[in-house]
Amino acid sequence: MGKIILVILLALGQTALAQDSSEINNLFPSEERYLYKDISDVKLVDSNGKITSLSKIWHEKPILLTLIFSRCAGICSPLISSLKFSVDKIKENKNFYIVVLSFDTADTQEDMKVLKEGFELGENENWIFGIFAEKDEIKKLSKEIGFWYKWVDSTGQYDHPGIVVGIRQGKIVRILVGGNITLVKLREVVQEIKGEFVPFYGTQRNVAFKCLNYDPETGNVKIGFGTVILFIPALLTLAVTLSIFYLTPKTKNKMEVKNASQF
Amino acid sequence: MAVINLIAVLIFIIFSIVIFGVYAYFFNSTRRPAEEADYYKVVTKLRVPFFFLILLLLIAGLVLTLPKVPYPSSGQFPDAVVYVVGKQFSFAFDTQPIETEERWKERTEAEPVQVPSDKWIEFRVTSLDVNHGFSLYDENGKLLGQTQAMPGYVNRLFIKFDQPGFYTAYCMELCGNSHHAMKGIIEVVETRSFSSKIPN
Amino acid sequence: MTEVAIKAEAIEIEAKVKKLTLIWTGLTFVLFPILGLLGFLMRFVQSNIFPAFPPEWFYSILTLHGVGMVGLWYVEGMTAVIYLLSKYVKPNTAVSWFSFALTLVGVALIIISTIGGKFGAGWYFLYPLPYKSAEIWPNWATDFYLIGLGILGIAWTVWVIDVLRAIAQRYSLNQALAWHYLAGKVEPETPPIILIVTVSCIAAITGFLAAVALLLLFLFDRVSGTPADPLLMKNLVFYFGHVLVNITMYLGVAILYEVLPQYTQRPWKTNKLVAFAWNTVLFLVLFAYFHHLYMDFVQPKAFQIIGQFASYFISVPAAVVTIFSALAMIYRTKVNWTLGSSLVFLGTMGWAVGGVAAVIDSSIAVNFRFHNTLWVPAHFHTYFLMGVVLMILGFIYHFSQEHSKIPDNSKLARLTLWLILIGGYGFLSMFYTGGALFVPRRYALYPSTFSAGVTIAQISIVFVSILTIGLLLYLIQTIRRWARSF
Numbered sequence: 001m002g003k004i005i006l007v008i009l010l011a012l013g014q015t016a017l018a019q020d021s022s023e024i025n026n027l028f029p030s031e032e033r034y035l036y037k038d039i040s041d042v043k044l045v046d047s048n049g050k051i052t053s054l055s056k057i058w059h060e061k062p063i064l065l066t067l068i069f070s071r072c073a074g075i076c077s078p079l080i081s082s083l084k085f086s087v088d089k090i091k092e093n094k095n096f097y098i099v100v101l102s103f104d105t106a107d108t109q110e111d112m113k114v115l116k117e118g119f120e121l122g123e124n125e126n127w128i129f130g131i132f133a134e135k136d137e138i139k140k141l142s143k144e145i146g147f148w149y150k151w152v153d154s155t156g157q158y159d160h161p162g163i164v165v166g167i168r169q170g171k172i173v174r175i176l177v178g179g180n181i182t183l184v185k186l187r188e189v190v191q192e193i194k195g196e197f198v199p200f201y202g203t204q205r206n207v208a209f210k211c212l213n214y215d216p217e218t219g220n221v222k223i224g225f226g227t228v229i230l231f232i233p234a235l236l237t238l239a240v241t242l243s244i245f246y247l248t249p250k251t252k253n254k255m256e257v258k259n260a261s262q263f
Numbered sequence: 264m265a266v267i268n269l270i271a272v273l274i275f276i277i278f279s280i281v282i283f284g285v286y287a288y289f290f291n292s293t294r295r296p297a298e299e300a301d302y303y304k305v306v307t308k309l310r311v312p313f314f315f316l317i318l319l320l321l322i323a324g325l326v327l328t329l330p331k332v333p334y335p336s337s338g339q340f341p342d343a344v345v346y347v348v349g350k351q352f353s354f355a356f357d358t359q360p361i362e363t364e365e366r367w368k369e370r371t372e373a374e375p376v377q378v379p380s381d382k383w384i385e386f387r388v389t390s391l392d393v394n395h396g397f398s399l400y401d402e403n404g405k406l407l408g409q410t411q412a413m414p415g416y417v418n419r420l421f422i423k424f425d426q427p428g429f430y431t432a433y434c435m436e437l438c439g440n441s442h443h444a445m446k447g448i449i450e451v452v453e454t455r456s457f458s459s460k461i462p463n
Numbered sequence: 464m465t466e467v468a469i470k471a472e473a474i475e476i477e478a479k480v481k482k483l484t485l486i487w488t489g490l491t492f493v494l495f496p497i498l499g500l501l502g503f504l505m506r507f508v509q510s511n512i513f514p515a516f517p518p519e520w521f522y523s524i525l526t527l528h529g530v531g532m533v534g535l536w537y538v539e540g541m542t543a544v545i546y547l548l549s550k551y552v553k554p555n556t557a558v559s560w561f562s563f564a565l566t567l568v569g570v571a572l573i574i575i576s577t578i579g580g581k582f583g584a585g586w587y588f589l590y591p592l593p594y595k596s597a598e599i600w601p602n603w604a605t606d607f608y609l610i611g612l613g614i615l616g617i618a619w620t621v622w623v624i625d626v627l628r629a630i631a632q633r634y635s636l637n638q639a640l641a642w643h644y645l646a647g648k649v650e651p652e653t654p655p656i657i658l659i660v661t662v663s664c665i666a667a668i669t670g671f672l673a674a675v676a677l678l679l680l681f682l683f684d685r686v687s688g689t690p691a692d693p694l695l696m697k698n699l700v701f702y703f704g705h706v707l708v709n710i711t712m713y714l715g716v717a718i719l720y721e722v723l724p725q726y727t728q729r730p731w732k733t734n735k736l737v738a739f740a741w742n743t744v745l746f747l748v749l750f751a752y753f754h755h756l757y758m759d760f761v762q763p764k765a766f767q768i769i770g771q772f773a774s775y776f777i778s779v780p781a782a783v784v785t786i787f788s789a790l791a792m793i794y795r796t797k798v799n800w801t802l803g804s805s806l807v808f809l810g811t812m813g814w815a816v817g818g819v820a821a822v823i824d825s826s827i828a829v830n831f832r833f834h835n836t837l838w839v840p841a842h843f844h845t846y847f848l849m850g851v852v853l854m855i856l857g858f859i860y861h862f863s864q865e866h867s868k869i870p871d872n873s874k875l876a877r878l879t880l881w882l883i884l885i886g887g888y889g890f891l892s893m894f895y896t897g898g899a900l901f902v903p904r905r906y907a908l909y910p911s912t913f914s915a916g917v918t919i920a921q922i923s924i925v926f927v928s929i930l931t932i933g934l935l936l937y938l939i940q941t942i943r944r945w946a947r948s949f
Contacts, residue, residue, distance in 0.1 A: 036340055171340060226695035230702070233672035234749060241636065241665050244624060248631035271829045272899045278819045286812045289790050296797040303729070306791035314783045321775045324826055329771065331828035334760055351597045393592040394693065396758070396835055398903070404912045406832045406901035411759045413693050414591065418760040431912065435758075435835040435903055437585045439597045440519040443906035 036171050039144050043133035044101060047113035051133060054099070055170060062096045062193035063167040067147050067160070069104035070111040075162040075179040080119055082179075083164060086186040087126075096193055100129045103138050103149055104158065107131050145172060166193040267331065333408060335419050341385035343378050345449070347432070349388070349395030349412035351439050354432045354447025360387075367391060371447070379454040380427045386420040388412045395445070396435025402428055409435055424451040479556040480549040481866065485948060487542040487563060488859050491535060492942060494570075498531040499934070503927050508907060509920035519599050521907035522583030526608075529586030530573060533708060534615060536852055538566060540714030541622060543858040544660055547721045548626070551654055552633050558625040565618035572611030580604025585905065587704050588612075590677075590696035594685065606685075613678050620671045623664045630661055640745075641738035655720040655733050662745045663710040663717070669749065670706030673699045697756060705752035712814065712846060713744070715854035716785055719807055722861055723789065726804040727796050731788070740780030747777040754825040758834045767827060774825035778818050786811050802876035802940060803864060806857030809880070810850050813887075817846025820895070835905075837916070838898025841891055849887045860941045866948035872940065879936040886930025893923035 041055040057063055066083065068076035080100065087098060102112060112129040121127045132138050142148060149160035164181055166174035166189040174189040347354055348361040348370075355361055355370035378384045388397045390412040398409035399422060407430070410418040424430065434445035501524050508516045545554050576582040582604040584592045593605040630639050634653065637643065639661040641653045677699040680691040724731045753770025756762045789811050798804065820842035824833050833839070864871060902909070902916040909916035 036342060036344065169340075224692075226692045229676055229695060230673075230698050233669045233676065233702070236672050237665060237668040240624070240668055241627065244627045245631045245636040245639070248628050250635075251632050267828055268832045268899070271823045271826075271833070272895075275820055275823055275895070279816050282812060282815050282819070285790070286809075289794055292795045293793055293798045293800070295795065297795040302795045303791055306794050307788070310783060310787055310791075313787060314779070317779055317782055321778070321822070324822070325771070325775060328826040328828040329768070332767070333828070333831045334764055334767070351595075393595050394589050394697070398835075400901070400912060404901060404915070406836070408831055409758055409834060413697070413759060413761070415690075415693055416759075416761045420760070433903060433910075433912075436589070437522070437905045438592060439595075440522055440583060440599045440907075441597075442522070443518065443903075443908050443910065446910075 036173070037144065038170055039165075039167055039172055040137070040140060041170070042137040042141050044099075044130040045109045045133050046128050046130040047109060047116050049109050054167075057097055057099060057128065058167055058170055060097070062169075062173075063165075064096060064098045064189065064193070065101065065145075065165045065167055066099070066163060067101055067103045067142065067145075067149075069102050069149075069158055069160075070107050070115050071104070071157070073155075073157060075160070078179045079162040079164075079181060083181045083186070084119060084121065086181050086183040089183050090187070090190060094126050096126070096190060098127045100127065102131050103142065103147075103160070105135050105138070145175065164189065166190075168193045267328070333410075333420070335385070335421050339421065340383075341421060342382035344385045344387060345376055345378060347386050347388040347397055347412070347447070348391055349397060349434065349438075349445075349447075350391040351393065352434075352441035352445040354395075354397065354412075354434070354445065356447055356449055361391075364391060375429070375448045375450040377450045377452050378424070380424050380451045381454055382423065384422050384424065386410070386422065388418045388420060389416060390414045393438050394436045395438050398433050398435040399449075400431050400433055401426070402430070411436060427451045427453050476549060476553060476556075480546055480554075481948070483556055483559050483563075484542055484546040484862060485945065487539060487559075488862075488945060490563075490567075491539045491859070492938065492945070494531060494535050496934075496938070498528055498535060499931070501528040501531075503924075503931065506920050506923050506927060509909065509916065510924060511908070511917050512921075512924075516907075518907040519581050519583055522585070522905075523577045523581045523600070525905060526583050526586055526588075527574065527577040530612075531570075532847070533586060533704075533711070534566075534570070536847070536855060537619070537707060537711045537714070539855050539859075540711050540718075540851065541619075541626075543855055543862070544656070544714050544717050545626065546862065547656055547718065547858075548629070548660060551657060552629040554629040555625050558621060562618040562622040565614050569611045569613075569615035569618065572607045572614065576604045576607035576611060580607060582608050584608075587700050589700060590681065590691060590693055591684070593681070602685075609678055609681055612674070616671050616674050616678070620668065623667045623671070626660060627664045630657060630664075634661075640742060641733050642742075644733055644735050644738035645742075647735065649734075653733050653738075655731060655737055656717045658733055658738065658741050659713055659717040659720065662741050663713045666706050666745060666748050667710050670703045670710070673703040673706070677703060694759065694761060697759065698752075698762075701755035702752045705755060706748060708843070708847070709748050709751075712851045715810060715851035716814075718854050718858045719785070719789065719811065722807050722858060723792065723804065725861075726799045726801070727792055729792050729796065731792065736784055740784035744777060744780050747773045751777050751825075754830070757827050757830045771825055771827055775822055778822050781814065781818060786815055800873070800876075801860070801864065801871035802879060802937070803857045803859075803861035803871075805876065805880055806853045806860065806883075806937075808857075809884070810852075810854035810857065813849030813853060814846045814851070817842050817844075817850055820845060832901065833898060835903060836898045837894045837896075837902050837904050837919075839904050841894030841898050844894060845891050849891065853883070856937060856941075860937070860944070863941055863944035863948050867944040867946075869944050869947060875936065875940060879933050879940065882929055882933025882936065886926050886928070886933050889926030890923050890930055893919045893926065 039054070041053050043051060043053045045051050054063070054065075064083070064087075066079065068080065083098065087094065100112075100115075109131055112131060116122055116127065116129040121129075132141075145163065145165050147161065147163055149158045151157075152159050161177055162179040164176040164186075165172055166176075173192045176185050176189060344358070346357050346360045348367050349355075350364070350367050353367075353371040355367045356376040357366070357370050358376060361367050361370055386397065386399075388410055392414060394414070395412040396409060397412045397418075397420070399407045401407060407424070408420060408422050410420040412418070428451055430449050430451060432447040432449070434442055436442075438445065505521065505524060505528065507513060508521050542559075545559065548554060580603060581600040582593070583600060584596070584605070588608065593608070594602060596605075634651070634657060638651060638653055639657055641658045643650075644653070677696060680696060680699075683689060684691050720731050750769050750773035753762070753766045754774045757767055757770065789808065793808070820838070824830055824838055824842060897916055897919045900915050900919075902913045902919065906913070906916065
């Protein structure tokens with residue numbers, strides 16, 4: 001997490017410095033503050049003009065939500081591209097929706113349709129592009145997920161962080177921050193929005209013979225060489241025992257060495 | 264909820280008394296050895312019923328205790344998450360992951376983290392150096408639950424605190440010469456007063 | 464070979480084995496009191512009687528007491544069993560002497576490591592603590608400890624392999640494991656001690672190999688700086704420790720099967736039930752160790768559940784076959800109760816009580832609150848001190864009496880037994896109380912929350928004193944006969 005924030009800091013360094021210092025701590029949503037908090041239901045209009053709501057969607061399947069705007073010349077495009085790329089890499093059933101909402105009041109449902117087709121996702125039903133049906137809900141939702149946006153006159157653009165929020169049954173499960181959504185991180189989020197625990201995250205260390213390897217590519221916890229090592233003593237013992245019993249010549253002598261005295 | 268442990272202790276006491284009794288009885292019987300009869304076969308007739316009794320007790324134990332394992336189940340949502348890191352010789356708590364020694368030190372000196380009472384708290388426990396045992400006790404010395412703090416792994420412990428107050432984590436895995444002095448403190452506050460304190 | 468020559472060989476073997484037993488037992492007479500007194504000292508420190516006692520010394524003493532007792536009773540158990548086995552098979556006495564010499568070297572290294580170097584990682588040296596002592600003990604102390612263990616491992620692995628070889632000379636593997644009894648046959652006869660020792664030795668080899676893997680990974684980390692996986696290391700060390708302690712228990716039980724019949728005049732033979740019981744044990748003992756990792760939630764859940772099943776059901780052969788038969792065997796029988804036979808028999812009671820406590824703690828939901836509290840030392844001291852140790856002490860007396868021919872003093876024996884029982888179970892009851900009150904184990908000093916721990920330790924001193932007097936009386940009676948046995 002810290003590393004991602006650091007990268008964003010460097011990339012948007014100038015913008016960061018231009019911000020009011022009191023906002024520095026809220027600049028990049030720190031996931032932990034929002035974890036497992038409820039997210040309010042918002043009505044949205046999708047790229048086909050259909051009116052629906054976030055809750056309708058999350059009752060069906062868990063959601064990956066991201067906020068962008070269509071005229072974005074900055075982070076939005078790489079974000080959606082990398083998200084698409086990583087989502088495509090996930091081989092199993094894509095039992096979740098990716099909801100791309102515009103926070104720009106100037107965006108229309110047509111704009112989102114064009115955007116969706118621009119990413120060659122026109123026919124893809126897993127991706128929902130849309131705009132907020134009620135404009136006053138934009139600020140409210142943004143605050144709930146730690147998202148912010150600021151219009152910059154000089155560039156004619158909004159400045160905002162790139163985030164992807166994992167939502168399950170109306171609760172925030174994960175927040176990814178950044179313009180490049182890697183498969184590793186996405187995997188974790190997808191797993192958690194499905195309700196499966198990710199048992200390993202934290203310091204990645206170069207460790208000899210791990211017991212269990214969490215493979216971010218497939219999301220499987222695979223038996224590592226360490227677990228194999230655990231079974232080796234028993235197998236070797238079998239070999240040793242069999243060797244002892246088959247290699248030792250039997251004595252034909254039936255004489256029993258009797259214990260001299262007994263009580 | 265220490266009912267299960269109370270029952271465990273009672274079962275142990277009862278069984279021990281029974282065992283002592285049985286041994287005393289059998290020992291005493293050797294004082295009046297049966298001259299003509301051989302009681303071995305008589306006693307061994309009890310083996311099969313005894314076997315079934317033991318089996319029954321074990322199966323009862325399995326059925327009653329296996330559903331209560333403390334391992335978090337898939338999809339179980341906590342109401343709040345606290346990150347815990349054990350390091351020789353203190354536990355540090357925070358609402359964000361603690362990944363460096365500096366942050367650990369800073370957190371051990373900071374005010375205790377606050378969590379709401381009567382809600383499920385998920386502790387994500389790890390260690391920065393050696394194995395520690397993260398074990399939560401209330402002010403009366405009652406153990407609420409524990410898990411191991413292992414370097415390189417995160418153990419997720421779900422605890423619900425019934426009462427507000429200060430709870431202490433003691434170390435339950437030998438970790439060096441100050442193992443007995445190692446602890447961490449968390450504060451549990453009334454749910455109502457808690458929600459007003461969440462920065463948002 | 465002529466009758467005379469066979470008899471001469473038999474007598475020669477017997478003389479060699481007897482000498483071996485006498486010498487190994489001599490080592491026990493030296494180490495047992497020292498290690499026991501170290502334990503006594505620990506209770507003193509925990510009672511706050513020596514408030515200035517440095518905690519690092521407590522932990523190094525704790526380590527030495529732990530590894531010493533585990534090792535000592537394994538070694539003496541093997542000695543006893545080899546002596547009893549020599550009636551049926553011929554273990555190589557030269558190998559035993561080799562093991563003895565190496566054991567002395569290993570013991571010396573461990574003593575230097577703990578007393579000299581203050582190594583205090585606990586007897587099961589949980590990775591990565593040994594080399595991360597927070598500057599309390601130097602790396603060389605850890606090196607000595609691990610090398611010492613390595614040497615003991617070599618000594619004992621060779622020893623165990625030789626015992627298996629000796630058994631293999633007369634019995635095929637399926638005969639040694641009494642499989643033919645499962646098919647309803649009783650010929651060729653497999654005495655219970657052969658069956659139990661075969662099971663124990665096979666299990667021992669798996670444990671020692673796990674220790675080899677463990678030590679190699681430690682070495683790899685020490686030399687290359689690449690850390691090992693702590694979860695793997697934990698699995699390996701608890702597998703090794705669990706197996707070692709359990710087979711020591713079985714060695715004691717082997718003594719029971721072989722020695723008790725001599726006092727009840729009733730044979731204890733293998734049958735279908737005994738064969739089934741011990742083969743089940745061989746299988747289950749490989750999986751029961753998972754109960755040491757219940758509180759490592761990252762361990763695969765399947766392993767945890769298997770651990771509870773294995774730990775529960777391994778109590779069945781013990782209770783239904785061995786302990787039940789032992790009780791049935793003495794019922795209204797004229798038993799020659801000497802100090803020796805009484806101790807061997809009473810060991811089964813400790814096994815039973817400790818077993819109940821163990822099965823209870825091996826329920827994951829219970830373990831959630833009992834893990835690493837004083838309940839743990841409570842139950843293992845029960846089936847160790849009041850279980851296998853009594854069995855082995857009983858054997859030593861039996862052996863010494865047999866060869867010295869000094870008759871048993873039944874009044875003194877009875878006094879000794881009562882002191883040991885009251886002192887021993889009283890001492891244990893304090894541990895159990897501590898466990899019930901959630902007092903943590905392995906604490907040099909108790910913080911104020913656990914002031915009950917201090918009180919408990921103080922009371923236990925009374926009981927340990929009684930136990931010590933009892934054991935002293937035992938030693939006096941036994942050493943006298945032992946000395947006369949040469």
